[in-house]
Amino acid sequence: MRTFQFATALAVSLVCTAIPVHAQAPASHDYPSRPIRMIVPFPAGGPTDLLARVVGQRMGELMRQPIVVDNKPGANTIIGADAVAKAAPDGYTLLMAIDNTLVMNQYLYAKLPYDPVQDLEPIGKVATTPLVVMTHQAGPQSMQALVAQARAGAGALSYGFGTFTSQLSGELLKRTLGKEVVSVPYKGSAGTTQSLLTKDVTFTIDGITTAMPHFEKGTLRPLARLSAKPIPTLPNVPSMSDVGIKLPDIDVWMALLAPKGTPAAVVNELNRALTQALASKDVQEKLLGAGLLADASSPQALRSFIASEAARWRPVISEAGIRID
Structure with a gap:
């Protein structure tokens, strides 16, 4: 009897191990069932940190689970982005990224530890400054x-x-x-x-x-x-x-992303909460007071926007001759 129970348990364990991580992600009707971590690739006190805290608080209220900001600064936002890219795609680790995280870094580094397209799942644009x-x-x-x-x-x-x-x-x-x-x-x-x-x-x-x-x-x-x-x-x-100075039209934009493979239902739930949070008048006023303009989008629109920005900035960076490694 014990031999049969052990064999059965081992078989179940092996089957579960073989299931891809994203297949073990929670069903959308159970999400979220615990606090969500939002990684900010900057120190506390800056615009991206403030944005994450204001928007994250309102999203948490709407989703009835707290969203906890986790500051992981350094290496031109690479440390924070890589942490999210390697996290479980279950909707409980998010990235509040900026433009260079998703567009410029890939043209600056010969070896970037994350791929902004292949490793991250767009949730929505959040703001511009x-x-x-x-x-x-x-x-x-x-x-x-x-x-x-x-x-x-x-x-x-x-x-x-x-x-x-x-x-x-x-x-x-x-x-x-x-x-x-x-x-x-x-x-x-x-x-x-x-x-x-x-x-x-x-x-x-x-x-x-x-x-x-x-x-x-x-x-x-x-x-x-x-x-x-x-x-x-x-x-x-x-x-x-x-x-009288000719320069490209430049501002900084921020966007919310999850690890690649996050279930579509979870991405849609996060986008719904994000869109509602940014539509809130008091959130807009707090952001405007800090020089941030709420700028919501769908996941699909963000994906297209990232591609268009990459096409826009690649020749500019190449012509400027800027490389970090």
Whole structure:
């Protein structure tokens, strides 16, 4: 009898082991049955972190399970993205990614540990944030003054950045200026903003989330936006074209993804909660106050958008000659 029970148990164990991980994922009517982890590939305090916390809280309320933000910064968002790519595709590990996680990194690294298309499942676009050239109190009074200072060679200029989108923007701006500008990397917007407050760099190119309180106090000054669209909270900030500088229309966008193989029913449930959260007026107001514009989409639309952005930025990055390894 014991021999039969052991053999039966062993057979069941072997069958379960042979079943693919995604086939063992929970049925949609049981999902979610426990807390969900949302990985943010940046330190706490930046725009992506704030976005994840505001949207994650509302999604958790709608799904009746808490969504816990887990910050995994480093390596140009690779550490956080790779953790999600290798997680079980059961809907309990999500990634709040930005554009360079899903588009630019694949053209910067010879060996990327994750494939943004093959390893991640789109859930939906979440938000966009405009990029702004900004300086400190003692810096240039306007974008035109910064350009004049650069072209006159009046002292060394430096700029700080916390994401590759900001770095790429800075490289394109340097080419337009025709002058050497020292680039200084930081981990996310919190470090970038602090470097400007302490006057370690002349200017930064970044989203406006962490800088907004300092704009209001007058300790930091926005000079120009890289997006063609006006910024609702900074209506008087000119575009690059307004000040005679030709650059691509650039902003930073964020999206929510899961590991590849996550069941369609679970992806649809997450998209439903995400869409409802972003439609909430109080969520939109919190995001707008931080310089983030809610921007929902379907999983299919996000997949197409990622492909179009990849086609857009690949030649730009190649022409700029930027490689990290």
